[in-house]
Amino acid sequence: xxxxxxxxxxxxxxxxxxxxxxxxxxxxxxxxxxxxxxxxxxxxxxxxxxxxxxxxxxxxxxxxxxxxxxxxxxxxxxxxxxxxxxxxxxxxxxxxxxxxxxxxxxxxxxxxxxxxxxxxxxxxxxxxxxxxxxxxxxxxxxxxxxxxxxxxxxxxxxxxxxxxxxxxxxxxxxxxxxxxxxxxxxxxxxxxxxxxxxxxxxxxxxxxxxxxxxxxxxxxxxxxxxxxxxxxxxxxxxxxxxxxxxxxxxxxxxxxxxxxxxxxxxxxxxxxxxxxxxxxxxxxxxxxxxxxxxxxxxxxxxxxxxxxxxxxxxxxxxxxxxxxxxxxxxxxxx
Amino acid sequence: xxxxxxxxxxxxxxxxxxxxxxxxxxxxxxxxxxxxxxxxxxxxxxxxxxxxxxxxxxxxxxxxxxxxxxxxxxxxxxxxxxxxxxxxxxxxxxxxxxxxxxxxxxxxxxxxxxxxxxxxxxxxxxxxxxxxxxxxxxxxxxxxxxxxxxxxxxxxxxxxxxxxxxxxxxxxxxxxxxxxxxxxxxxxxxxxxxxxxxxxxxxxxxxxxxxxxxxxxxxxxxxxxxxxxxxxxxxxxxxxxxxxxxxxxxxxxxxxxxxxxxxxxxxxxxxxxxxxxxxxxxxxxxxxxxxxxxxxxxxxxxxxxxxxxxxxxxxxxxxx
Amino acid sequence: xxxxxxxxxxxxxxxxxxxxxxxxxxxxxxxxxxxxxxxxxxxxxxxxxxxxxxxxxxxxxxxxxxxxxxxxxxxxxxxxxxxxxxxxxxxxxxxxxxxxxxxxxxxxxxxxxxxxxxxxxxxxxxxxxxxxxxxxxxxxxxxxxxxxxxxxxxxxxxxxxxxxxxxxxxxxxxxxxxxxxxxxxxxxxxxxxxxxxxxxxxxxxxxxxxxxxxxxxxxxxxxxxxxxxxxxxxxxxxxxxxxxxxxxxxxxxxxxxxxxxxxxxxxxxxxxxxxxxxxxxxxxxxxxxxx
Numbered sequence: 001x002x003x004x005x006x007x008x009x010x011x012x013x014x015x016x017x018x019x020x021x022x023x024x025x026x027x028x029x030x031x032x033x034x035x036x037x038x039x040x041x042x043x044x045x046x047x048x049x050x051x052x053x054x055x056x057x058x059x060x061x062x063x064x065x066x067x068x069x070x071x072x073x074x075x076x077x078x079x080x081x082x083x084x085x086x087x088x089x090x091x092x093x094x095x096x097x098x099x100x101x102x103x104x105x106x107x108x109x110x111x112x113x114x115x116x117x118x119x120x121x122x123x124x125x126x127x128x129x130x131x132x133x134x135x136x137x138x139x140x141x142x143x144x145x146x147x148x149x150x151x152x153x154x155x156x157x158x159x160x161x162x163x164x165x166x167x168x169x170x171x172x173x174x175x176x177x178x179x180x181x182x183x184x185x186x187x188x189x190x191x192x193x194x195x196x197x198x199x200x201x202x203x204x205x206x207x208x209x210x211x212x213x214x215x216x217x218x219x220x221x222x223x224x225x226x227x228x229x230x231x232x233x234x235x236x237x238x239x240x241x242x243x244x245x246x247x248x249x250x251x252x253x254x255x256x257x258x259x260x261x262x263x264x265x266x267x268x269x270x271x272x273x274x275x276x277x278x279x280x281x282x283x284x285x286x287x288x289x290x291x292x293x294x295x296x297x298x299x300x301x302x303x304x305x306x307x308x309x310x311x312x313x314x315x316x317x318x319x320x321x322x323x324x325x326x327x328x329x330x331x332x333x334x
Numbered sequence: 335x336x337x338x339x340x341x342x343x344x345x346x347x348x349x350x351x352x353x354x355x356x357x358x359x360x361x362x363x364x365x366x367x368x369x370x371x372x373x374x375x376x377x378x379x380x381x382x383x384x385x386x387x388x389x390x391x392x393x394x395x396x397x398x399x400x401x402x403x404x405x406x407x408x409x410x411x412x413x414x415x416x417x418x419x420x421x422x423x424x425x426x427x428x429x430x431x432x433x434x435x436x437x438x439x440x441x442x443x444x445x446x447x448x449x450x451x452x453x454x455x456x457x458x459x460x461x462x463x464x465x466x467x468x469x470x471x472x473x474x475x476x477x478x479x480x481x482x483x484x485x486x487x488x489x490x491x492x493x494x495x496x497x498x499x500x501x502x503x504x505x506x507x508x509x510x511x512x513x514x515x516x517x518x519x520x521x522x523x524x525x526x527x528x529x530x531x532x533x534x535x536x537x538x539x540x541x542x543x544x545x546x547x548x549x550x551x552x553x554x555x556x557x558x559x560x561x562x563x564x565x566x567x568x569x570x571x572x573x574x575x576x577x578x579x580x581x582x583x584x585x586x587x588x589x590x591x592x593x594x595x596x597x598x599x600x601x602x603x604x605x606x607x608x609x610x611x612x613x614x615x616x617x618x619x620x621x622x623x624x625x626x627x628x629x630x631x632x633x634x635x636x637x638x639x640x641x642x643x644x645x646x647x648x649x650x651x652x653x654x
Numbered sequence: 655x656x657x658x659x660x661x662x663x664x665x666x667x668x669x670x671x672x673x674x675x676x677x678x679x680x681x682x683x684x685x686x687x688x689x690x691x692x693x694x695x696x697x698x699x700x701x702x703x704x705x706x707x708x709x710x711x712x713x714x715x716x717x718x719x720x721x722x723x724x725x726x727x728x729x730x731x732x733x734x735x736x737x738x739x740x741x742x743x744x745x746x747x748x749x750x751x752x753x754x755x756x757x758x759x760x761x762x763x764x765x766x767x768x769x770x771x772x773x774x775x776x777x778x779x780x781x782x783x784x785x786x787x788x789x790x791x792x793x794x795x796x797x798x799x800x801x802x803x804x805x806x807x808x809x810x811x812x813x814x815x816x817x818x819x820x821x822x823x824x825x826x827x828x829x830x831x832x833x834x835x836x837x838x839x840x841x842x843x844x845x846x847x848x849x850x851x852x853x854x855x856x857x858x859x860x861x862x863x864x865x866x867x868x869x870x871x872x873x874x875x876x877x878x879x880x881x882x883x884x885x886x887x888x889x890x891x892x893x894x895x896x897x898x899x900x901x902x903x904x905x906x907x908x909x910x911x912x913x914x915x916x917x918x919x920x921x922x923x924x925x926x927x928x929x930x931x932x933x934x935x936x937x938x939x940x941x942x943x944x945x
Contacts, residue, residue, distance in 0.1 A: 019673055044513035045484070143601070157602050158377075187376035188540060189599045192584035196598055214514060217543075220588030244588055258518035260547040262570065262585075267525070268518035268547070274483065389841045418843025431834035435856040444852075445842040491838070498842070 004074075005032035006175055006208040007056070007093075012068035012078070014051050014060055023279045025051045025064065026232040035175060036206040038199070040213060040223035040240070042255075046275050048232040049212045053178045056210070057095055058085040073175055090121050093176040094169035098184050100161035104153040111149030114168045121172035136167035140197050159190035163197070170201065177201075178210045183218070195222050216259050220244055228252050231276050231286040238312030246321040248314035250291045285317065293318050338534050339365040339388070339421075339502055342406070344397030346383050353607040357383040358394070359558040362633070365502065370528065370535040372549035372566065374542060374581065378603050379555040381538045385504050388536070389423050390414070402501060415449050422495035426507040428487035432479040432494075439465065439475040442494050449498055464493040467530075468523060485516030489523060496531060506538045521548060542585050546570055554578045557606055557614035560633055564640030574640070574647040577615050582652050613645065621646045681932020687925035695741040702735035706892050715908050725910035727901060733914050739892045740915065744874045744922060747808055747893075751873035752866050754812035759819025760855075760862060766820065767827025767858075768850055778824070781817035790879060797885045804877070804893065807886040811876055815869065819862050826858030864934040871926030878919050894919050 012029040015022055026048035033039045043049045054060050056070055058077055070077040073092050075084065097103055105113050111130060118129040130149060137145035140163040153161060162182055169177060179198070183191035199222055202209050211223055219226050220240060227237040228249065236249040247253045257269035273290040276282065285291070288298040295317065303315045308322055346358040358380045365371045373381045386392040388399060398406035401420055412420075425431040432441055439461050446457035462475060468489040479487055488508060495503055508524070509517040521544065528535060539545050545552055546566055553563040554575065562575040573579040580599035601618050604610070613619070616626040625645050633643040675682050694701075703723075710730035718725040724733035766777040784792065796810035797803075830836065831854065839849045878895025880886030887893035889900075894915040901911035 019676075020669065044515060159602060188542075189376060189580060189584045190602065192586070193598055193600075195586065215586065216514065217586040217588075221586035241588070255514055258515045260518075260521065260541075260543040262543060262546055264543075264547065268521055270518045270522060271515040391837055391840060413843075414840070414845075415843040418841060421841075423838070423841040425834040425838060427834055431838050433835045433839070433853050433857070436852075445844065448845070448848065449843045494838070494842070 003035070006035040006073060007033040007210075008069075008071045009052075009056075010069045010071075012052065012055055012066070012070060014048075014055055014064045014066050016061075016064050018063075021279045022281075024232055024281075025278065026055070026229075029068070029229075029232075029234050031227045031234060031237050033176065033208050033210060035208045036202060037224040038202050038209040038211055038222055040211050040219035040226040041229065042213060042216065042219055042226055043229035044214055044255075044275065046231070046278065047229040049229050050180055051232075052229070053095065053180050053210065053212055056176075056178060057089050057093055059089075090117065090169075090172045090174065092174055093178060094172060094174040095178040095180065096162070096165050096169055096182050098181040100158065100165045100182075101153060103165055104161065106153050109150055109152055110164060114164075115149075117168060118171045132171050133168065136171040137164065139170070139201070140164075140167040141193070142167065157190075158186050159194065162186065162194055166194075166197070166201075170205070170207070174207070176208045176210065178212070180212045181214070182211075184213070184215075191218075198222065216244075216256060228255070232278060233286060233315065235287065235316070236312065236314045238308075238314075239310065242310050242312055248308060248312050248319040248321050249287075249316050250293050250318075250320065251287050253320055285315075293320075336367045337364040338367045338369075338402055339536070340400045340406075341384075341388070342398045342400075344384065344387060344399070345395050346380070346387060346392065347395045350607065355607045356558050356609055357606060358387070358397075359609075361397070361555075361558070361560055363553055363560065363563065365534050365536055367501070367534055368528075368532055369551065370537060370549045372537040372539055372545040372552045373555060374539055374545055374552060375555035376540060376581075376603065378557060378606055380558040381555055382506060384555075385423070385506050385536065385538050389421055389504055390417060418445065418449055418500070419498050420500055421502045421504060422498065422500040424488070424491050424495045424503065424505045424508050426510055428484045428491060428511060429479075431491050432487055434479055437476050437478060438470075438482070438490050441490065442497050445494070445497050461493075461497065464497055465490070467527075468493045469519075483516070484512050485519055488512060488516075488520050492520070492523065492527065496527060496533075499531070500533075502534045502536060504536045504538070507540065508537075509544060510539075510541070517544075524548065542570070542581060554581070557603055557609065559614060559643065560641070561615065561643050562641065564638070568638070568640065570652065572649075572651050574642050574649070575615075575644050576619050576621055576646075576648060579648055579652060613643075621648075678932050678936065680928045681936070684925040684928025684930075684932060687921060688929060691741050691922055691925070692745060694738055695745050698735075698738040698742055702732075702738045704732035704735045706736045706739040707731065707890055715904065715911070717908075718910050724914040725908070727897070727911050728904050728908075733897075733910065736892055736897060737894070737914050737918050740894045740897065740918060741922075743804070743887070743891065743893045744877075744918075747804075747877045748870040748873050748926070750808050751811045751815070751877075752870055754809065755815045755869065756819050756862065756866060758812070759816035760823050760859070762816070763820040763823025763862075764827055764850055764855060764858075767824035768831055768846075768854060770828075774824070777820065781820050784814060784817045785821075787814070790876065793876060793880060794883075794885065797880060802885040802888060804881075804887040804891050807877055807880045808873075810880075811873055818865060818869075822861045822865055823858055826861055827854055830854055830857050860937040861934075864930055864937060866930075867933050868927055868930035871923035871930075874926075875919060875923050 010030050013027045014025040016025060029052055041049045041052065051060065055066055056072065056077060058080060060066050066078050068078060072088060075088060075092065077088060114133060115126055115129045118132050119126060122129065122132060133149065134145045137148055142148060142160060142163045148164065156164065183194050186194065195218065198209060201207055213219060223240050225237065226240050226243050228235050228251065230251050236247065236252050243252065247256055254269055254271045258271065260268060271290050276286055284299040284301055285303045288294045291298065298317050303317050305313060305315050306319055307313055342362045344358050344361040348355040348357060361384060373384060375381050383392060387394045399409055400406040401409045439458065442461035442464055443457040446452045446460055447454060452460065465475060509520050512520060527533060537549055549566050551564065552566040552569050554561050554577065556577050562569060562578050569578065570582060573582055584599065599618060604617050612627040612629060613631050616622045619626065631643040631645050633641050635641045708731060713726050713730040714728055716722055716726045722732050722734065724737060726732055762777050766774040792814040793810040796813060797807050800806040800810065836849065836853055839853050877886050878898065881893050881895035882899040884899065887896045897915035898912050905912035
């Protein structure tokens, strides 16, 4: 008997329409996230991963039309009214970004700007909120947590600011933490510390983490499951070990081969061509023009969503590692 | 001696209201002809300052740089034009390193006309050939940078840096801002260019896997000093300095969590202002002793071509 | 682009133009008005019904009618013709003041911004002196020193206003000079003058152009003010401000003598401001326009 996943996304789509054309940011996105696990959302620029994250919190810019379903802890986010969204943001799901310095107001002390957030979400007084924050800073291994409240953002380094932001997000007791490239701007040793901290928090609090990144090494180090996006669509999901050892989708395969590795081959695999223009509607598979295994059917028919024995899901006519029989309509149609 | 670039005692100190900030402290190293040397380290280690000092975008406080037979006393007075013929540079941010108002072909033919003094049509032909060699067809020649992707812009920047046929190319994190698949293209391109033009590279990077892939030798810096250097496979397989080891351990790889007993490097680098005596890494080092706090370690060379500045070198292999 | 023209592009260009008009209606309106002024200036000799300085006491102070579309002034001169010829003067004023002002201010801004340090301090202190004066006081003072007259008034304005361009350009240059492509130009060994002219200037003149388009209108207005108080244009020059000044004693009973030149000033300055506002939006790199 399993609990329902913390978050269930089905057929999520975001489209921007301007006077002359339509720009499909994401389409047919479906995946689940279980509490206490870390899901890595991987993709290159323009793949739609950040837009997916924004959609979860109802933060898609007003010009964007959102379709599909996002069920977060039982609450439907797509089309939800303002007050529902306000209670979801922070209380159920919190988000941290790549540049923590940009999320903080340089004119206020840490305590001055963050206490209210905790007061509001936890419905406590100022003193209690401050105590909660200090505790949270300690949980994220920030040095001198009591002193942090009185300091200004510019007095902290990037790594410390990221801890502060994570701590504040967690102080509101969300069930889901969305992290959009939180360590990209940090040094590798600091990144290692933050990654450790996140992993520990996921285990100890049963927190679900959606970790958005382009760094496949990080996915391997931190995540339990991975979802790969290309051109606004999910092309593959599965367990991280399975993914790293035997990716199903040709794009995943190429991506893994393009990463320089210790003791790796002299020449890196590259992917010819470029990411397709999102404003041009396509038939068939989005990756087909660049795929070395493409067959005629790939250009004319959308790829089916197939499942493999180990639970990997892939949208491809010719998956690389035996996903096939029992095409599972778990969504992801276009 | 086949040393192309020799740097001796390079020091850069900034005077700030809060004290003297030492960005580079007596750094010495050399790059041989045809060699690719990588400088790695985290923010504040001085690697960017080092790169900028070599191309003279930053004026060093002290130190001597000699190049290709030109002794330091002459090289430091070389004109900007002459320097450009010897050393080229590729910058980190492809979105900022091309003039947004210049067409791609013009960006490359400009140095050919002005510095190499080629006639206009010859310059354009050579620029076109360079663009072709980095994988562009004629349809891109008249484009503006904003019409190109990050990876394409970086390839243009590489072509431009090669236009004057320098012997040494300084690359400041050339792939940091690029997607994985594009990074692979650029790294492959750099390998090809190095072979065809017989170039030396000085590569600044924080990404150890990229470094292992591209470089022959690696120099590890921390807070303005060199802590370790040597052939890249050897240094990465058997790091002697605790910081080098910590860097290698921090590189994310699968099932990292399962490896316990490896101490995560705690804290952050101390300030480069008014650095304490002794080893700059001591405050974070798990093996620190009293000596480390008071006596700065000297960079000494071993018989195997490796250099190390440490009082308590490690001697165990590193298994990734 | 070296490719031959593609025939199918024409309808798309028309659609793009349509979108442009819809996105920036005020800019298009302003630009259209200015275009009308320019056309009138060119055609004035051809379409003016009367010679602008033709005095006819028999026709003096006639109300607007079919004979005289805008009426006549106290000397019987046709106001419509005078307004028409006035467009030539106004355009010349706008352009001249702009050109001279920019010619002085832009290089100063470039030098101050790029070289910084002492050069910057000296140049900016000089600019500060000019900027310390209240808006029209300096032009009035300079004109008084040089002697009244349209040319002197224009030069006085140009000299008073150059510091604005210096400051604007300097600010742009300071933000650009730390960009990587400027560093790249230096590593390529390019001479400083070339870097300033070919790399810095083309990327920093945007705000100056916006200011300039606004100043086009202000120059006309300021000149009109100077003429009004008697130290700008003098007869027989035909200038709207001068026309309003000449109508000072008569316009209470004969509204048309001041209304038409006044309206001409108003519309032209308004048009210039609309263009300036629109240009600022168009040139702002942060404004994302989806086509």
